[in-house]
Amino acid sequence: MAGVSSRVRVLTVCSVLVVALLAVAAFAPLPFSLAQPGSTADVLGSRRGEQVITVEGADTRKTTGQLRATTIVATGPDADVRLGDVIDSWFRTDRAVMPRDSVYPVGNTTAEVEKHNFADMRKSQDAATEAALRYLHRSSKDVKVTLDLARIGGPSAGLLFTLGIIDKIDGDGRGGELTGGRTIAGTGTIEPDGTVGPVGGVQLKTQAAKRDGATVFLVPKGECKEAEAVRPEGLQLIPVTTLKDSVSSLRALAAGQSVPTC
Incomplete structure (x- = not known):
């Protein structure tokens, strides 16, 4: 009986400790952030009455489609998450x-x-401009591009900015819009050489895109699996790795041709 009593005391003490740990965990701040779909913004549109993309030194044209950069909203770095x-x-x-x-x-x-996000955004916008002008075989000495979309912080709008510049200046190279008049959303970083990089949060960004009317979403190829896991119905996911294949896919889509999907 003494052995049984000892085991009961040990179990009781352990149970108390577990309950105490759970109680502490329930009220202690945890090293996580909680995120949800954020806003989207059409880089071909305007902000506070001014065009998001302004071009000097090259002819531009009006567009009817949309290229929507997507975001997530997360609890702040100093927020208590329980x-x-x-x-x-x-x-x-x-x-x-x-x-x-x-x-x-x-x-x-x-x-x-x-x-930090503002610095990343400026760097991303510079890379987007360089990538677009390289693609168009234009010189930054002759063409000046100004980008104004302060509420999209960080580098995740790089690809959409680049496509927006190309669409405003050149479109598909044959007089048509890259968007084909559609509402297209996406995400991805951009390097001056046109390489598209991953950004994270794509599952939430696809939901934001669908909510705001997009039917097509450009996603860095390495994040296809994550995006497909909770893909909103009616949203086509197109994987991209470079600016060149992004433009090629949009041209094919506008022409009614088949394109790669996740």
Whole structure:
């Protein structure tokens, strides 16, 4: 009986410790950020009465389609995320639980993060301009491009900015729009040489795109599987790895031809 009593005492102590740990976990801040679909913005459109993309030194034309850059909204780097919040978001398709360091790799406060995102955005816009002008065989000495979309922070709109510049100046090279009059959304970083890179959060961005009327979504090829897992009905996912294949896919789509899909 003494042995049984000892085991009971051990189990009781262990149970108390487990309950105490769960109680602490329930109220202690966790190193996660909670994200959801954010806004989208048409880079071919206007912001506060001014065009998002302004071109000097080259002829431009009006466009009827849309190229919508997509975003996610996440809890701030200094926000307290609790266990209950994580559990609630974990089982929702319109929410995501992400390691805080993956959302905010630099900066511990909102002000620091905004400063970093602004710097990334400027770098991304410069790369987008260079990639577009290289593709069009235009010189930055003759053509000046100004991009104004402050609410899209970070580098994730790089591909859409690049496509927007090309569409405004050259379209498909035959007088037609790259969009074919459609509402096309997407995400992806861009390098000056035209390489498209991954960005994260694509599952939420596809939902934002569908909500705002997109029927096509350009996704970095390496993130196809993630995007396809919760693809909104009626949204076509087109994988891309370079600016060249992005333009080629859009041209084919506008011409009614088949294109690669995730």
